[in-house]
Amino acid sequence: MNATEKKKIVIATKNPGKARDFAVLFEPKGYEVVTLLDYPEIEDVEETGYTFEANARKKAETIAALLGMTVLADDSGICIDALDGQPGVFSARFAGGMKSDAANNAKVLAMLGSQENPSRKAHFHCTLVLAHPDRESLVVEGDIEGEIAEFPSGDNGFGYDPLFYLPHLGKTMAELSDTEKNQISHRANALKNLEKSWAAWLEKEAD
Template sequence: MGGMTSTPTSPQPPRRLVLATRNPGKVTELHAILSEAGLPFELVGADAYPEIPDVKETGVTFAENALLKAHALAQATGLPAVADDSGLCVDVLNGAPGIFSARWAGTHGDDKANLDLLLAQLGDIADEHRAAHFFCAAALALPDGTERVVEGRLLGTLRHTPSGDGGFGYDPVLQPLGESRTCAELTPAEKNAISHRGQAFRALIPVVRELLG
């Protein structure tokens, strides 16, 4: 029986990282980026914690909103949490719609109404003054209050009419610099390679490594 004195240690389960979104597309996108980087985390969305209410985005910048969401989820779960906030910033509108991108026409998430209003506002604006960019702030928050924020931008110009069936939001009118197509005409892989969110999530990799090992 001498061989029974030591109990073999079971393998440690992967550490969990929570993404403050109920959008499965975002979870999939960040999971792919973390996997490419070889980070050993189990990634779950906020849907894994249905008892935790969504956080009101009361910040006045993308970074503030991302941090609000990340800290709330980290505190509620006791796990490191990642959140992002993103939107469209139009030069001639002094950066608007900005943090109000998802509710520019008054109702949160009404993509068509938001797009129609924006195009109407820019109806008389010539091509050379239609510069805009998608912006994303991504935040990592730990239960102890540690926080970091990184950014991503996709520069482009705004078309006069929507084009393409892919993507969502303002994708049908933003034509990335150097492209002849709108974001809504790119394949998902093409869009993820250059997108503001993809850039921000990739910029999180060294932060995750530094803070979580």
């Protein structure tokens, strides 16, 4: 690996917005952030794990081995108390078939609606895995607590954001600005935990 590659981090996503979140942490430290859009030859890694860590680890370690580079992957989802933690790792395709935010949200509301006075408590979870072929992967997590709203509200965000209500703010996640969301989200909290330990882990690359 040459010196340039040592200062490059691949974010295992094709979502530019998600990559920007990570760039805020890494670029000030002198690392170039790239995504899977820069490596179109790499096929999607199928998420077959039953935990957030298993899926994030599989993505990060598979792509790190293919490229011989540092790779950061995440797996995130919403866990609802009254649904025994569902959708969890199946959040993206909870309604089945192709990914559909509207269908997923509708299924959640229908399942809660079938219960008598269900708890509305829920949390968003994010697991980050930083991988390199030459060392043990670094794993961190982040969460944010909230409730499931009675109906979707807000146009900013994606996934379950319109349903995820934050009582202390009186808004759903989809009613927050990008700046507000990036300060308190599960991914933001995971990144804060990553920042506490990633520098020493990355420096081992130069050993």
